Amino acid sequence: xxxxxxxxxxxxVAEGNPLTVKCTYSVSGNPxxxxxxxxxxxxxxxxxxxxxxxxxxxxxxxxEAEFNKSQTSFHLKKPSALxxxxxxxxxxxxxxxxxxxxxxxxxxxxxxxx
Amino acid sequence: xAGVIQSPRxxxxxxxxxxxxxxxxxxxxxTVYWYQQGPGxxxxxxxxxxxxxQSDKGSIPDRFSAQQFSDYHSELNMSSLExxxxxxxxxxxxxxxxxxxxxxxxxxxxxxx
Numbered sequence: 001x002x003x004x005x006x007x008x009x010x011x012x013v014a015e016g017n018p019l020t021v022k023c024t025y026s027v028s029g030n031p032x033x034x035x036x037x038x039x040x041x042x043x044x045x046x047x048x049x050x051x052x053x054x055x056x057x058x059x060x061x062x063x064e065a066e067f068n069k070s071q072t073s074f075h076l077k078k079p080s081a082l083x084x085x086x087x088x089x090x091x092x093x094x095x096x097x098x099x100x101x102x103x104x105x106x107x108x109x110x111x112x113x114x
Numbered sequence: 115x116a117g118v119i120q121s122p123r124x125x126x127x128x129x130x131x132x133x134x135x136x137x138x139x140x141x142x143x144x145t146v147y148w149y150q151q152g153p154g155x156x157x158x159x160x161x162x163x164x165x166x167x168q169s170d171k172g173s174i175p176d177r178f179s180a181q182q183f184s185d186y187h188s189e190l191n192m193s194s195l196e197x198x199x200x201x202x203x204x205x206x207x208x209x210x211x212x213x214x215x216x217x218x219x220x221x222x223x224x225x226x227x
Contacts, residue, residue: 099170
């Protein structure tokens with residue numbers, strides 16, 4: 001079964017500092033990994049994905065993620081956090097054995113202080 | 115660019131009432147996934163359709179049913195509503211059953227009183 005885990009409920013970072021939101025995955029076969037962001041009372045916005053290729057994936061709003069096969073991780077990163085980055089972040093995996101539905105992690109709330 | 119449309123955006127119902135949520139895919143998208151996100155929770159997969167046929171089923175209660183129509187829009191029908199059904203309901207659409215990107219709609223917020 002495919003799954004992702006986000007070990008941190010909340011991440012706090014000061015504006016201008018680098019941020020990391022952690023995600024580990026457990027899949028059978030090749031992983032298809034995604035990051036989404038959700039602002040209060042809003043839908044899910046796609047940030048980036050890893051399907052194959054370079055381990056460093058660049059996405060929207062200056063975010064990037066590093067795929068690490070040996071550590072089964074797909075951490076989300078940004079070199080310099082903005083207050084407007086404060087939101088709920090979901091790591092997700094596509095269930096390639098089950099209709100390609102998206103399986104989400106529990107989410108990590110990011111707070112960026114000015 | 116056209117996005118996924120969900121209607122209504124907000125819905126308030128009483129317990130034991132019924133509700134119908136609608137999802138209109140991006141043009142040429144033939145696959146629809148429904149997810150339920152309870153307060154403070156991650157989205158959970160409910161059910162999906164490809165080419166008007168159910169393709170996968172998740173944690174969808176028996177009180178709920180869904181279908182996909184010839185124009186590929188989908189409707190989620192919810193009966194005998196319970197307080198615990200209060201949630202944000204997303205649909206996501208894509209082309210085919212593959213790793214193609216799923217595009218999420220803005221969601222319908224259902225409140226059961």
